[in-house]
């Protein structure tokens with residue numbers, strides 16, 4: 355294993371079924387089992403901080419970082435409320451959250467901690483922390499997913515988080531909560547009949563998993579725009595989780611990839627994958643995107659893909 | 674039993690800033706004011722309701738987003754704390770509300786009969802979304818009426834605005850039929866902003882009104898286009914324009930609330946009363962009332 359402050363990167367899906375009712379579908383159970391495997395992989399490292407980036411937590415005012423020391427609630431998912439309530443109590447690292455905000459600001463990002471009793475922590479984060487860190491052995495921070503952020507801002511966010519890890523001297527595990535294809539069944543289904551929503555989604559998921567299995571994290575990051583166009587319901591401007599993950603982990607293909615599960619959860623491509631820093635590169639880097647160090651505001655460049663015209667941004671005119 | 678009716682329909686947007694600015698005892702955050710034009714608009718809407726007797730508030734909310742059909746609250750009462758996920762510094766509201774489960778279920782059943790996929794939400798631990806709480810608080814701060822709360826199905830994302838609108842027109846009709854059959858008098862709220870491109874930064878003092886303006890002129894022009902159609906009683910034309918409006922201004926009408934409201938009101942051809950237009954962190958917000966008594970004149 356390559357000596358790196360980020361000991362492990364973990365991709366997990368965020369829907370509640372593997373937590374609340376894995377027994378209803380063999381695939382959901384396999385995802386649950388894979389969560390357990392990933393937990394053991396984390397436990398085998400000396401990681402001291404968990405960095406959670408959840409695509410289930412949208413933000414607008416820059417990047418929000420959860421810093422309430424012990425968030426506690428009885429949570430109900432707004433869609434799958436009939437699966438039951440989830441009691442949780444987590445342990446955050448407020449100091450590390452503040453450090454991350456400082457590092458974000460140093461790179462030009464707008465960021466703040468949120469530390470309020472009762473703050474609505476998202477389903478994806480709850481499922482991930484319940485299953486990957488059940489006894490709160492390792493403290494965590496949770497980073498939001500800014501709705502409007504595109505690639506440059508996401509890459510800089512990842513680098514800012516990396517700065518925080520390196521300057522803290524802590525060993526970290528990075529948990530990214532996201533489905534691959536996110537098209538879910540919009541009708542009630544018999545859980546036993548669950549399947550990936552479309553063959554096209556499945557093919558794109560398979561392509562990404564093939565790369566991830568070879569440790570080609572940076573290549574997957576570089577393909578994010580295309581994946582967004584092909585296999586995502588475009589609720590936000592872009593598909594960001596691999597930009598963030600690759601940026602935190604060093605923007606290369608130097609990993610041992612371990613695909614622990616890939617199953618449909620209510621039609622979505624739900625994979626559990628771990629990435630461990632390795633000595634050998636998988637090669638075939640697809641570096642064709644730029645590598646920004648600082649965020650200087652939205653340049654409002656024309657994108658290849660259809661995106662609504664957002665108009666001038668506030669920070670662009672100096673307010 | 675006499676026939677039920679809609680006593681008024683209103684566009685009642687839910688920026689939590691408006692509750693924050695009023696410093697009600699339920700909210701933990703305190704402010705120095707702000708957004709008066711919109712808050713006074715809500716005052717005028719409340720005034721217009723003061724001589725109207727109604728039994729229930731029915732609210733369609735963007736912030737209970739569902740993808741598998743449309744969901745309805747199905748528990749008699751809820752009491753908890755609502756913390757806004759985007760603006761937790763402004764909105765931490767202790768709510769205590771009652772639900773008209775009978776009417777909720779009646780709308781649910783009618784919608785199912787018209788072919789829509791629907792579901793009752795019966796988990797007592799469920800947390801009410803801040804959009805519902807904000808709109809209901811600003812319309813009826815006494816909270817002395819039960820509510821019916823309807824989720825927004827996100828078919829706009831999965832399909833397009835046209836599919837969303839077709840479904841919301843059906844849902845509006847089902848809502849009206851259920852109200853008429855119930856014998857109740859209902860106030861309907863469409864809980865959404867119009868243009869919806871936010872600033873991505875917040876002033877140090879959130880209520881610093883020297884920093885408040887519409888995000889861009891394009892949004893302003895579109896908002897005025899829609900509002901003028903409301904004022905002119907051309908609501909069918911407004912609904913026809915809705916997909917373009919929503920696309921061009923990333924409008925919160927994407928959630929379908931306003932289309933549902935227009936359908937429930939039978940696409941009013943009488944003039945709406947615009948109580949206020951103003952911006953909140955760059956988004957366009959109008960407070961508008963449709964009084965069906967005007968249709969009878």
Ligand SMILES: [Fe+2]
Pocket residue numbers: 687735736804866925
């Ligand atoms: Fe909203």
